[in-house]
Amino acid sequence: MEREKEIGEGSSLSLREKRNLREKERRMRMKDLFCLLSSHVSPTRRLPVPQLIDQATSYMIQLKEKVTYLKEKKKTLLEGEVGCRSERSSSSLLPKLSIHSRGSIIEMNLIISVNMKRLTLHELLGVFEEEGAQVMSANLQNLNDRTAYTIIAQVYV
Known part of the structure; x- marks a missing residue:
């Protein structure tokens, strides 16, 4: 009787099998997400997960710094353009x-x-x-x- 509960009856899955299936799906999803991240961070070669995470972190920091720099540059240029209009200096x-x-x-x-x-x-x-x-x-x-x-x-x- 206990053996039937472990294996499951007919097409219904036991609790353990459902958990195993969910874990397998989670691992596959994580693998797909790491492949996607790898294609953006290092499209020419596949990296081990720790290196991939390290490179992705560095890349995100660089992008954040670049966005900050570009926002400052835009602000400076817009201020310069307003100054040009007000001064009418050629x-x-x-x-x-x-x-x-x-x-x-x-x-x-x-x-x-x-x-x-x-x-x-x-x-x-x-x-x-x-x-x-x-x-x-x-x-x-x-x-x-x-x-x-x-x-x-x-x-x-």
């Missing part, structure tokens, strides 16, 4: 860059202050060509205290 204008893509077409607009290091249109075109894009049109416009560059290129995949 020497402290920050460059403005916007890049838009539609399929394989890329449009880049860059506006810089004339007091900044002068870029040549040729230098900008060279960057596009080095990266494998064919320039379809390029434009340079001088606007009072700023220079605007517009480049439209097609990327070959």
Whole structure:
């Protein structure tokens, strides 16, 4: 009679078997989670769990420091931009860059202050060509205290 309770009757599982099954599922889930963590921390090679945890911890600390640094940098840049607007000083204008893509077409607009290091249109075109894009049109416009560059290129995949 006791033996039947241990093994279970018919298709019902005993308490011990249910516990063992839950533990096996938990171990499989942990294994899957460690594999996922490993793919983010060290995608080129599989690490033992203690090293994986150590690297993941270091990586998280680095990311936290980077977020803090970027927030401070953003705050500084925004304060500088507000200062530029209030002073209306052309020497402290920050460059403005916007890049838009539609399929394989890329449009880049860059506006810089004339007091900044002068870029040549040729230098900008060279960057596009080095990266494998064919320039379809390029434009340079001088606007009072700023220079605007517009480049439209097609990327070959």
